[in-house]
Structure formats: C-alpha cells, structure tokens
Amino acid sequence: MSSSLSLYLIIALAPLVGAILAGLFGTGFLGRQVSRRGAHLLTIALVAVSAVGSVIVFKDVLNGHTFDGTVYTWSIIGQTKLEIGFLIDPLSALMMIVVTSVSLMVHIYTIGYMSEDPGYQRFFAYISLFTFSMLMLVMSNNMVQLFFGWEAVGLVSYLLIGFWYTKPTAIFANMKAFLVNRVGDFGFVLGIGLLFAYAGTMHYAEVFKQADKLAALTLPGSNWMLVTVACICLFIGAMGKSAQVPLHAWLPDSMEGPTPISALIHAATMVTAGIFMVARFSPLFELSNTALSFIIIIGAIGALFLGILGIIQTDIKRVVAYSTLSQLGYMTVALGASAYSVAIFHLMTNAFFKALLFLGAGSVIIGMHHDQDIRNMGGLRKYMPITWITFLIGTLALVGTPFFSGFYSKEHIIEAAGAANVWGASFAYYSTLIGVFVTSLYSFRVYFLVFHGKERFAVDADHGHAAAHAHDDHGHHGGTPHESPWVVTLPLVLLAIPSVIIGAIAADPLLFGGYFKSTIVILTQHPAMAALAEEWHHVHGWVGYALHAFTSVAFWLVVAGAVVAWYCYLINPKVPAAIKSKLSGLNYVLENKYFFDWFYEQVLARGTRCLGKGLWQQGDRGLIDGVLVNGSAKLVGAIAAITRKLQTGYIYHYAFAMIIGLMAAITYIIFGSK
Numbered sequence: 001m002s003s004s005l006s007l008y009l010i011i012a013l014a015p016l017v018g019a020i021l022a023g024l025f026g027t028g029f030l031g032r033q034v035s036r037r038g039a040h041l042l043t044i045a046l047v048a049v050s051a052v053g054s055v056i057v058f059k060d061v062l063n064g065h066t067f068d069g070t071v072y073t074w075s076i077i078g079q080t081k082l083e084i085g086f087l088i089d090p091l092s093a094l095m096m097i098v099v100t101s102v103s104l105m106v107h108i109y110t111i112g113y114m115s116e117d118p119g120y121q122r123f124f125a126y127i128s129l130f131t132f133s134m135l136m137l138v139m140s141n142n143m144v145q146l147f148f149g150w151e152a153v154g155l156v157s158y159l160l161i162g163f164w165y166t167k168p169t170a171i172f173a174n175m176k177a178f179l180v181n182r183v184g185d186f187g188f189v190l191g192i193g194l195l196f197a198y199a200g201t202m203h204y205a206e207v208f209k210q211a212d213k214l215a216a217l218t219l220p221g222s223n224w225m226l227v228t229v230a231c232i233c234l235f236i237g238a239m240g241k242s243a244q245v246p247l248h249a250w251l252p253d254s255m256e257g258p259t260p261i262s263a264l265i266h267a268a269t270m271v272t273a274g275i276f277m278v279a280r281f282s283p284l285f286e287l288s289n290t291a292l293s294f295i296i297i298i299g300a301i302g303a304l305f306l307g308i309l310g311i312i313q314t315d316i317k318r319v320v321a322y323s324t325l326s327q328l329g330y331m332t333v334a335l336g337a338s339a340y341s342v343a344i345f346h347l348m349t350n351a352f353f354k355a356l357l358f359l360g361a362g363s364v365i366i367g368m369h370h371d372q373d374i375r376n377m378g379g380l381r382k383y384m385p386i387t388w389i390t391f392l393i394g395t396l397a398l399v400g401t402p403f404f405s406g407f408y409s410k411e412h413i414i415e416a417a418g419a420a421n422v423w424g425a426s427f428a429y430y431s432t433l434i435g436v437f438v439t440s441l442y443s444f445r446v447y448f449l450v451f452h453g454k455e456r457f458a459v460d461a462d463h464g465h466a467a468a469h470a471h472d473d474h475g476h477h478g479g480t481p482h483e484s485p486w487v488v489t490l491p492l493v494l495l496a497i498p499s500v501i502i503g504a505i506a507a508d509p510l511l512f513g514g515y516f517k518s519t520i521v522i523l524t525q526h527p528a529m530a531a532l533a534e535e536w537h538h539v540h541g542w543v544g545y546a547l548h549a550f551t552s553v554a555f556w557l558v559v560a561g562a563v564v565a566w567y568c569y570l571i572n573p574k575v576p577a578a579i580k581s582k583l584s585g586l587n588y589v590l591e592n593k594y595f596f597d598w599f600y601e602q603v604l605a606r607g608t609r610c611l612g613k614g615l616w617q618q619g620d621r622g623l624i625d626g627v628l629v630n631g632s633a634k635l636v637g638a639i640a641a642i643t644r645k646l647q648t649g650y651i652y653h654y655a656f657a658m659i660i661g662l663m664a665a666i667t668y669i670i671f672g673s674k
Helices: 003-026 036-062 090-113 120-139 143-161 168-199 204-209 211-215 226-241 250-256 259-268 270-280 289-312 316-336 340-367 385-399 405-419 425-451 461-471 486-512 528-538 541-549 553-571 574-582 584-591 593-646 651-672
Strands: 067-077 080-088
Touching: 003 036, 003 067, 003 080, 003 090, 003 120, 036 080, 036 090, 036 120, 080 090, 080 120, 080 143, 090 120, 090 259, 090 270, 090 340, 090 486, 120 143, 120 259, 120 270, 143 168, 143 226, 143 250, 143 259, 143 270, 168 204, 168 211, 168 226, 168 250, 204 211, 211 226, 226 270, 226 289, 250 259, 250 316, 259 270, 259 316, 259 340, 270 316, 270 340, 289 316, 289 425, 289 584, 289 593, 316 340, 316 405, 316 425, 340 385, 340 405, 340 486, 340 528, 385 405, 385 425, 385 486, 385 553, 405 425, 405 486, 405 528, 405 541, 405 553, 425 553, 486 528, 486 541, 528 541, 553 574, 574 584, 584 593
Parallel strands: none
Antiparallel strands: 067 080
C-alpha cells in the first residue's frame, strides 16, 4: 500500500472513527466512557486530521499527482467487480478541502451552540459520521461507492434533522426530507443502472471511455438517445439531493434541526452533492443538449422563484435556507450552460459565506436567547459586534459585492447563461439577473431588521417567547442580548476570511488556468467558458474584472436591492405592510410556497393513502383474503360436505356406484368410438 493511499484512507476514515467512539461509548449504547468534553475533543481532532490531510492532498494534486485505484473488492458477480476505490483529482481534492474545512468549523461551533443539550455526544457522533459519508461520496472512483455515499448522507441527514426527536415538527421535517430524497434517488438508481447495463462497468473512467459509443445508442423501443435518458435520470437524483424544483420542499423544513446542521448539510456539503455529481459526469452530460436544457431551466426557476420566497420569511434560519435554494439554482444554471468549473467555483465560495451566514444566524439565536423571529430583533449591532461584522461580510459576499468572494462566481454564472447556446439559456440569463436584485433585497432585509433600527426584543418579548418554542428546542430564557462565546465567534471569524478573499485568489486558476482540464470535459459546441475567458482576459484579471463590475447591470441591481431594503425596513417600515395589503393575492401564494407543500400533502400523500386504503380493503381483504384464501377454503369445505354424504359405509351402495360407473364407461367406449 502506497503512502498516498494510506493518507487517503486516513482522511476518509478518521471522522468515522470519531463517530464510532463518540456514538457507541458516549451515548450509553456501550457505556459512557467518552465524556461530553471527550466527545468534542475526539471528533474535532479527527476531523482536523482529515482537514490537514486534505490540504496535503490538494498540494499534491497541484503538483500533478493524481490517483485512481481500488482499495477493496467488495464483490465479483460474473465479470463485474464491485469495488471500493478512490479517485483523487482536481475536482475531488477541492471538494475534500471544502467538506473538511467547513465541517471542522461546524464541530468547533457546536461546542458553544449545543452546550446545554443532553444529546451532546450523539450530535458529535452524527456530524462526524456525516463528514465521513460526504468524503466517501466525493472521493469515489465508481458508481457503487458514489451511491453508498449518496445514500449515507441522506440517512445521516435524516438523523440530524430529527435530532430533537420529541418535537413533532422535527419528526415531520426529517421524514419529509427522507421521502422526497427517495423520489430523486429512484431516478438516480435508474441512471446508474442504464449506464451499467450498456457500459458493463461501474468505474467512472471506463464508462467515460465509452461515451461516444453510448451517445450512438437509443433507448430500446424509442428514438430517445440513451445518454439523454441516463443523464436526465442522474439529474433527477441531483434534484432531490440538491433541492431543485420540484423536489426542493424538504430543505426549508429541515431548519427544524439544530443550527450547526443547517451550516454543515445545507450550506456546504449534502446539497452540493448533486452539483458535484453532474460536474463529475460532464463527459456524458456534454453529449446531450436536451439534458443540459432541462438542467438550465430547472436551475433558473429555482434561482429566481425560490429566492423570492425569502423576502416574506420571518424566521432568520429560513431566510438563509431560501437563499441556499436560490444559490443552488445559480449553480445548476452554470451546469446547464456547460460552465461546470464556474458551478464548482460558486459551490466553493458559497460554502464559506453560506456557512458563515448560518452560523451567524445561530449566534444571533444564542444572543437572543433562542428567539428566531427577526421581527423581535433590531439594534443588535451594539450587543453582538463580532456577529454583526461577520454577518455583514457574509451578506456582502452573498449578494455579489465586488471584491467579495461571491461576486466572482455569481457574475460568471450570469455571463455563462448569457453565452450558452442551449434551449432556455435566455430565460436563465434574465432569471439569474433579476435574482440578483431579489437576493440583495431579502439579504439586506434580514441584516437591517436584525442589526439596525429600533430594538424590538423588549417590546415583543411575549411574541418572541411563542416563536422560540415553535422553532427551537432550547427554550426561551429572556433578557438582554449578548455576544456568543468564543467557540461560536471563532468559526465566524475564520469563515469570514475566505468569504472575502477566496474568490479573488481562486478565480483565475480554477476558471481559466486549466485547473479542471483533466477532469471536466467541455465540447466546442458549448461556448460559454470560451466567452468567459475572453471577457476575463479583456479586463486584465480579477482586479480589472471587479472594477469593471461597477458599471454592470448586476452591480446596480445589488445596490437597488440594498436601497429598497434600507428604505422599507429602516426609513419607512409602513411600506412593506402597504405592499402586502395591496398584493394580498400574491402574498397568499408566497406564504403557501407556491402550493408545492399543499400539492404534496393534500394530493400526493392523501391520494397515496386513499389508494393504499383501497388496495388494503378491496385488494388485500376483499380479493386475497376474501376470495382467494377464504373462498378457496369454503370451496374445499363445500366439496368435502358433498363427498361426505356419499361415504355411507354400506357395501351395496358402493357396489351400485361401481355398476353405474362400469355402465357409463362401456357406453362411452361403444358410442364414443363412433
């Protein structure tokens, strides 16, 4: 075993070891040898090992050292091998850095946020197990291991969202997330199955070598391109995992879990798994314009319309959740435009500033004694200075302010949509452009309502008390807001740094420096990246590009959104109420989240229950039990009753029956032969 392979195993397995030790020996399952302090020290140390190892691997990849090999052969079926293996290339190395670094910050943050929770050791076990699952997903070199990691993050997210399992809302949310993801995973399995059936292998490299052969095939019984069907099926899996319309409804409800989960699962890792998967399968997606068109349209709908829902939210975590939905839409638009590297770039920048915003929201919740309603806040800047400045940095990065990290990735997504030549690209361009204004509006709305203006927490304490119990398991203790402990603010500061600088540092090498040239395939008929490169070099790198942005439409839309939020929520707070009353119909639609939840619960779920009840009563009880089982028993009983009457015990009855039978046989022989 090479030293590199040993390092890869350490990176992947270290969080698993921490999860096993904290979970089995810290929760009472096999004893309580691991204390609360021991649980967080152990898991943080092992995740830190993975993070340091990921940095080492990243440097090796920059020096040209990649790896694609088998670690363990799980099963051999005929000529097919099902293996556990690692693919370490520029894409997986970057994802390893993102996953482990954000996970490390979340682990540290959890010490302060969950300090009073009785499930402390269990929580650390879960988040370490989640980190292991995500690493197995991004490091895999075959579709079997990809599916294992895919399902493992879904399972652990179920445990994390429902961590407070005594809350009915948390149980509903984790079941909803689990079921919605199963819908997407059904498509994912079909996509994997199609590729395996026609390529004969699960290994990425071997499948991609047969891309041209797969492109020439059609689905039996139709004229559909096989690669188109397979790619759309794979993307349906991504729609569930990465919360794309219409499989997005689980993500806002998942805010019922503790705040560190929101940062870990819904900012940096689980929801980006679908984005990573499509980028990994770029050699196949490039062969189908139909699949790319489908992707870019779905992404555009999410980027604009799901972002609009963030404008009316009053729970601070749900605003950030709808922001996540919108940003995932932006990433998906980039994928549909064949700008895969831009999608991964935005995934990386979004991971840092979105984790910062989620953890910042959690810090506000701690400071507000676990009240999450932004209507009960205001003026927190002077009470929580560190949280204020870091939250502001995250907000500026999210809206795409020049020189902040989100600007470089978001601006390139908009331009990629404008340069794409697939059907639906124009719709995606205008949706992402309008989405800039929407993002700025809801982001600065939260910022102004929470950190500026009148202090409302004393006036509306009773309302806040009710809101707190409706959303958070910690309870509401009342009192003056306060800054969070250092274990909460330190991760905020550390995440704020890349939220400012990572975009400027990484834009040129990741997008135009050939970093992904050996990993991502882009065909010449998809010109978006070529157009972006020409524009980038035209304005002389990241400084010139950022300065050039001050004259762009997107920048002025950011300014417009901030000004509207400032006027409506600080200068003249009566305006939002007036708009709400004038547009009550639209507000009703938005409050009901475009009726997706209503459709799922009242039509699909209720229809399924009615169908199940009908099948149970008519099919199971009526047909199977009533006719087949009980009916056959009654028939046998009736035949037995008739037969029993013929068994009299008298010899002359039997002799008479024999004579009648013999006469019937002779008659048949004589007349039947004629």
